[in-house]
Amino acid sequence: MPELPEVETTRRGLLPHVAGRRVANVLLRRPDLRWPIPREVEALLPGQRIEGIRRRAKYLLLDTAAGSALLHLGMSGSLRVLPGDTPVRAHDHVDIALDSSRVLRFNDPRRFGCLLWQAPGETHPLLAALGPEPLSDDFDGDLLFLRSRGRSAPVKTFLMDQAVVVGVGNIYAAEALFMAGISPLRAAGKVSRGRYQALADAVKAILAHAIQRGGTTLRDFISPDGAPGYFEQELLAYGRGGEPCPRCGRPLKQAMIGQRASVWCGHCQR
DNA sequence: CTCTTAACCTGGACGC
DNA sequence: TGCGTCCAGGTTAAGA
Numbered sequence: 597m598p599e600l601p602e603v604e605t606t607r608r609g610l611l612p613h614v615a616g617r618r619v620a621n622v623l624l625r626r627p628d629l630r631w632p633i634p635r636e637v638e639a640l641l642p643g644q645r646i647e648g649i650r651r652r653a654k655y656l657l658l659d660t661a662a663g664s665a666l667l668h669l670g671m672s673g674s675l676r677v678l679p680g681d682t683p684v685r686a687h688d689h690v691d692i693a694l695d696s697s698r699v700l701r702f703n704d705p706r707r708f709g710c711l712l713w714q715a716p717g718e719t720h721p722l723l724a725a726l727g728p729e730p731l732s733d734d735f736d737g738d739l740l741f742l743r744s745r746g747r748s749a750p751v752k753t754f755l756m757d758q759a760v761v762v763g764v765g766n767i768y769a770a771e772a773l774f775m776a777g778i779s780p781l782r783a784a785g786k787v788s789r790g791r792y793q794a795l796a797d798a799v800k801a802i803l804a805h806a807i808q809r810g811g812t813t814l815r816d817f818i819s820p821d822g823a824p825g826y827f828e829q830e831l832l833a834y835g836r837g838g839e840p841c842p843r844c845g846r847p848l849k850q851a852m853i854g855q856r857a858s859v860w861c862g863h864c865q866r
Numbered sequence: 867c868t869c870t871t872a873a874c875c876t877g878g879a880c881g882c
Numbered sequence: 883t884g885c886g887t888c889c890a891g892g893t894t895a896a897g898a
Contacts, residue, residue, distance in 0.1 A: 598891065599892090602891075630874070630875095630892095630893085630894090654892075668892080668893085669891095669892090670875095670891095670892060670893080671875090671891060671892050671893090672876075672877090672890085672891085672892095686876095687876085704875095705875080705876050705877065706874085706875045706890090706892095707874080707875055707876080708874070708892060708893075710893095722893095722894095748869080749868075749869060749870090756892095765891055766891060766892085768891095814890085815877095815878085815891085816891095834891095854869095855871075855872090856892095857890080
């Protein structure tokens with residue numbers, strides 16, 4: 597489900613409800629999601645004051661003096677702030693009850709998400725090898741160009757590699773490549789510096805705009821207050837295989853690239 | 867290293 | 883109505 601804009605939308609939605617609140621209780625309805633939930637979550641989190649929420653790549657970190665809860669929403673996860681007496685629904689796996697009598701509830705049907713722990717001053721191994729944030733000045737066309745030299749994988753696969761740049765998933769990779777006029781099938785190592793500059797600009801523009809629209813809701817993404825995202829209606833390529841290209845009118849192609857459904861225009865994207 | 871493939875898991879859409 | 887198949891926004895692990 598969530599790429600960077602959806603995770604950032606979640607962060608912004610949670611922040612006013614969570615920052616400064618104290619954790620009253622932690623309830624795990626199952627011991628694991630993608631991985632076992634470490635004992636620190638139950639042992640250390642209760643009683644802590646949540647100082648803030650950070651996002652790194654598609655991860656969220658709930659910061660406390662005792663350490664940080666590290667969350668990933670996987671494909672189907674969502675976090676909501678609800679009244680403490682809200683009835684539990686299927687796949688409500690974790691409750692973090694707050695001293696405001698509300699509860700931060702983690703729902704994840706497919707359980708590809710995770711809840712882990714990062715000790716103060718440490719960097720969790722999952723965060724260690726991540727590439728730069730796409731909306732930061734550390735990310736630009738030169739970085740894509742330099743890191744792609746000698747690589748034969750399709751540029752779409754390269755762009756979705758979280759070690760290259762974080763936050764770009766299947767939706768926004770398709771959109772950015774469409775906007776930049778680059779075929780997703782082209783070998784990453786054969787894209788020019790100038791075209792990578794256009795691609796980096798497209799990534800930044802699309803992610804920033806999607807955040808502004810509250811993310812993309814395809815099936816089930818919801819922000820913490822229950823609102824959907826409104827970017828879906830602006831998607832130009834993703835999910836539109838066979839439809840006319842918005843630029844030239846020819847039918848958009850669809851195929852699997854790196855085991856992910858991909859849509860592009862064979863005329864406008866080279 | 868880089869690249870490809872399979873796997874994790876559930877639910878919804880679709881075809882018969 | 884029911885059942886089988888395929889597909890889904892992510893990521894890791896294993897093997898070549």
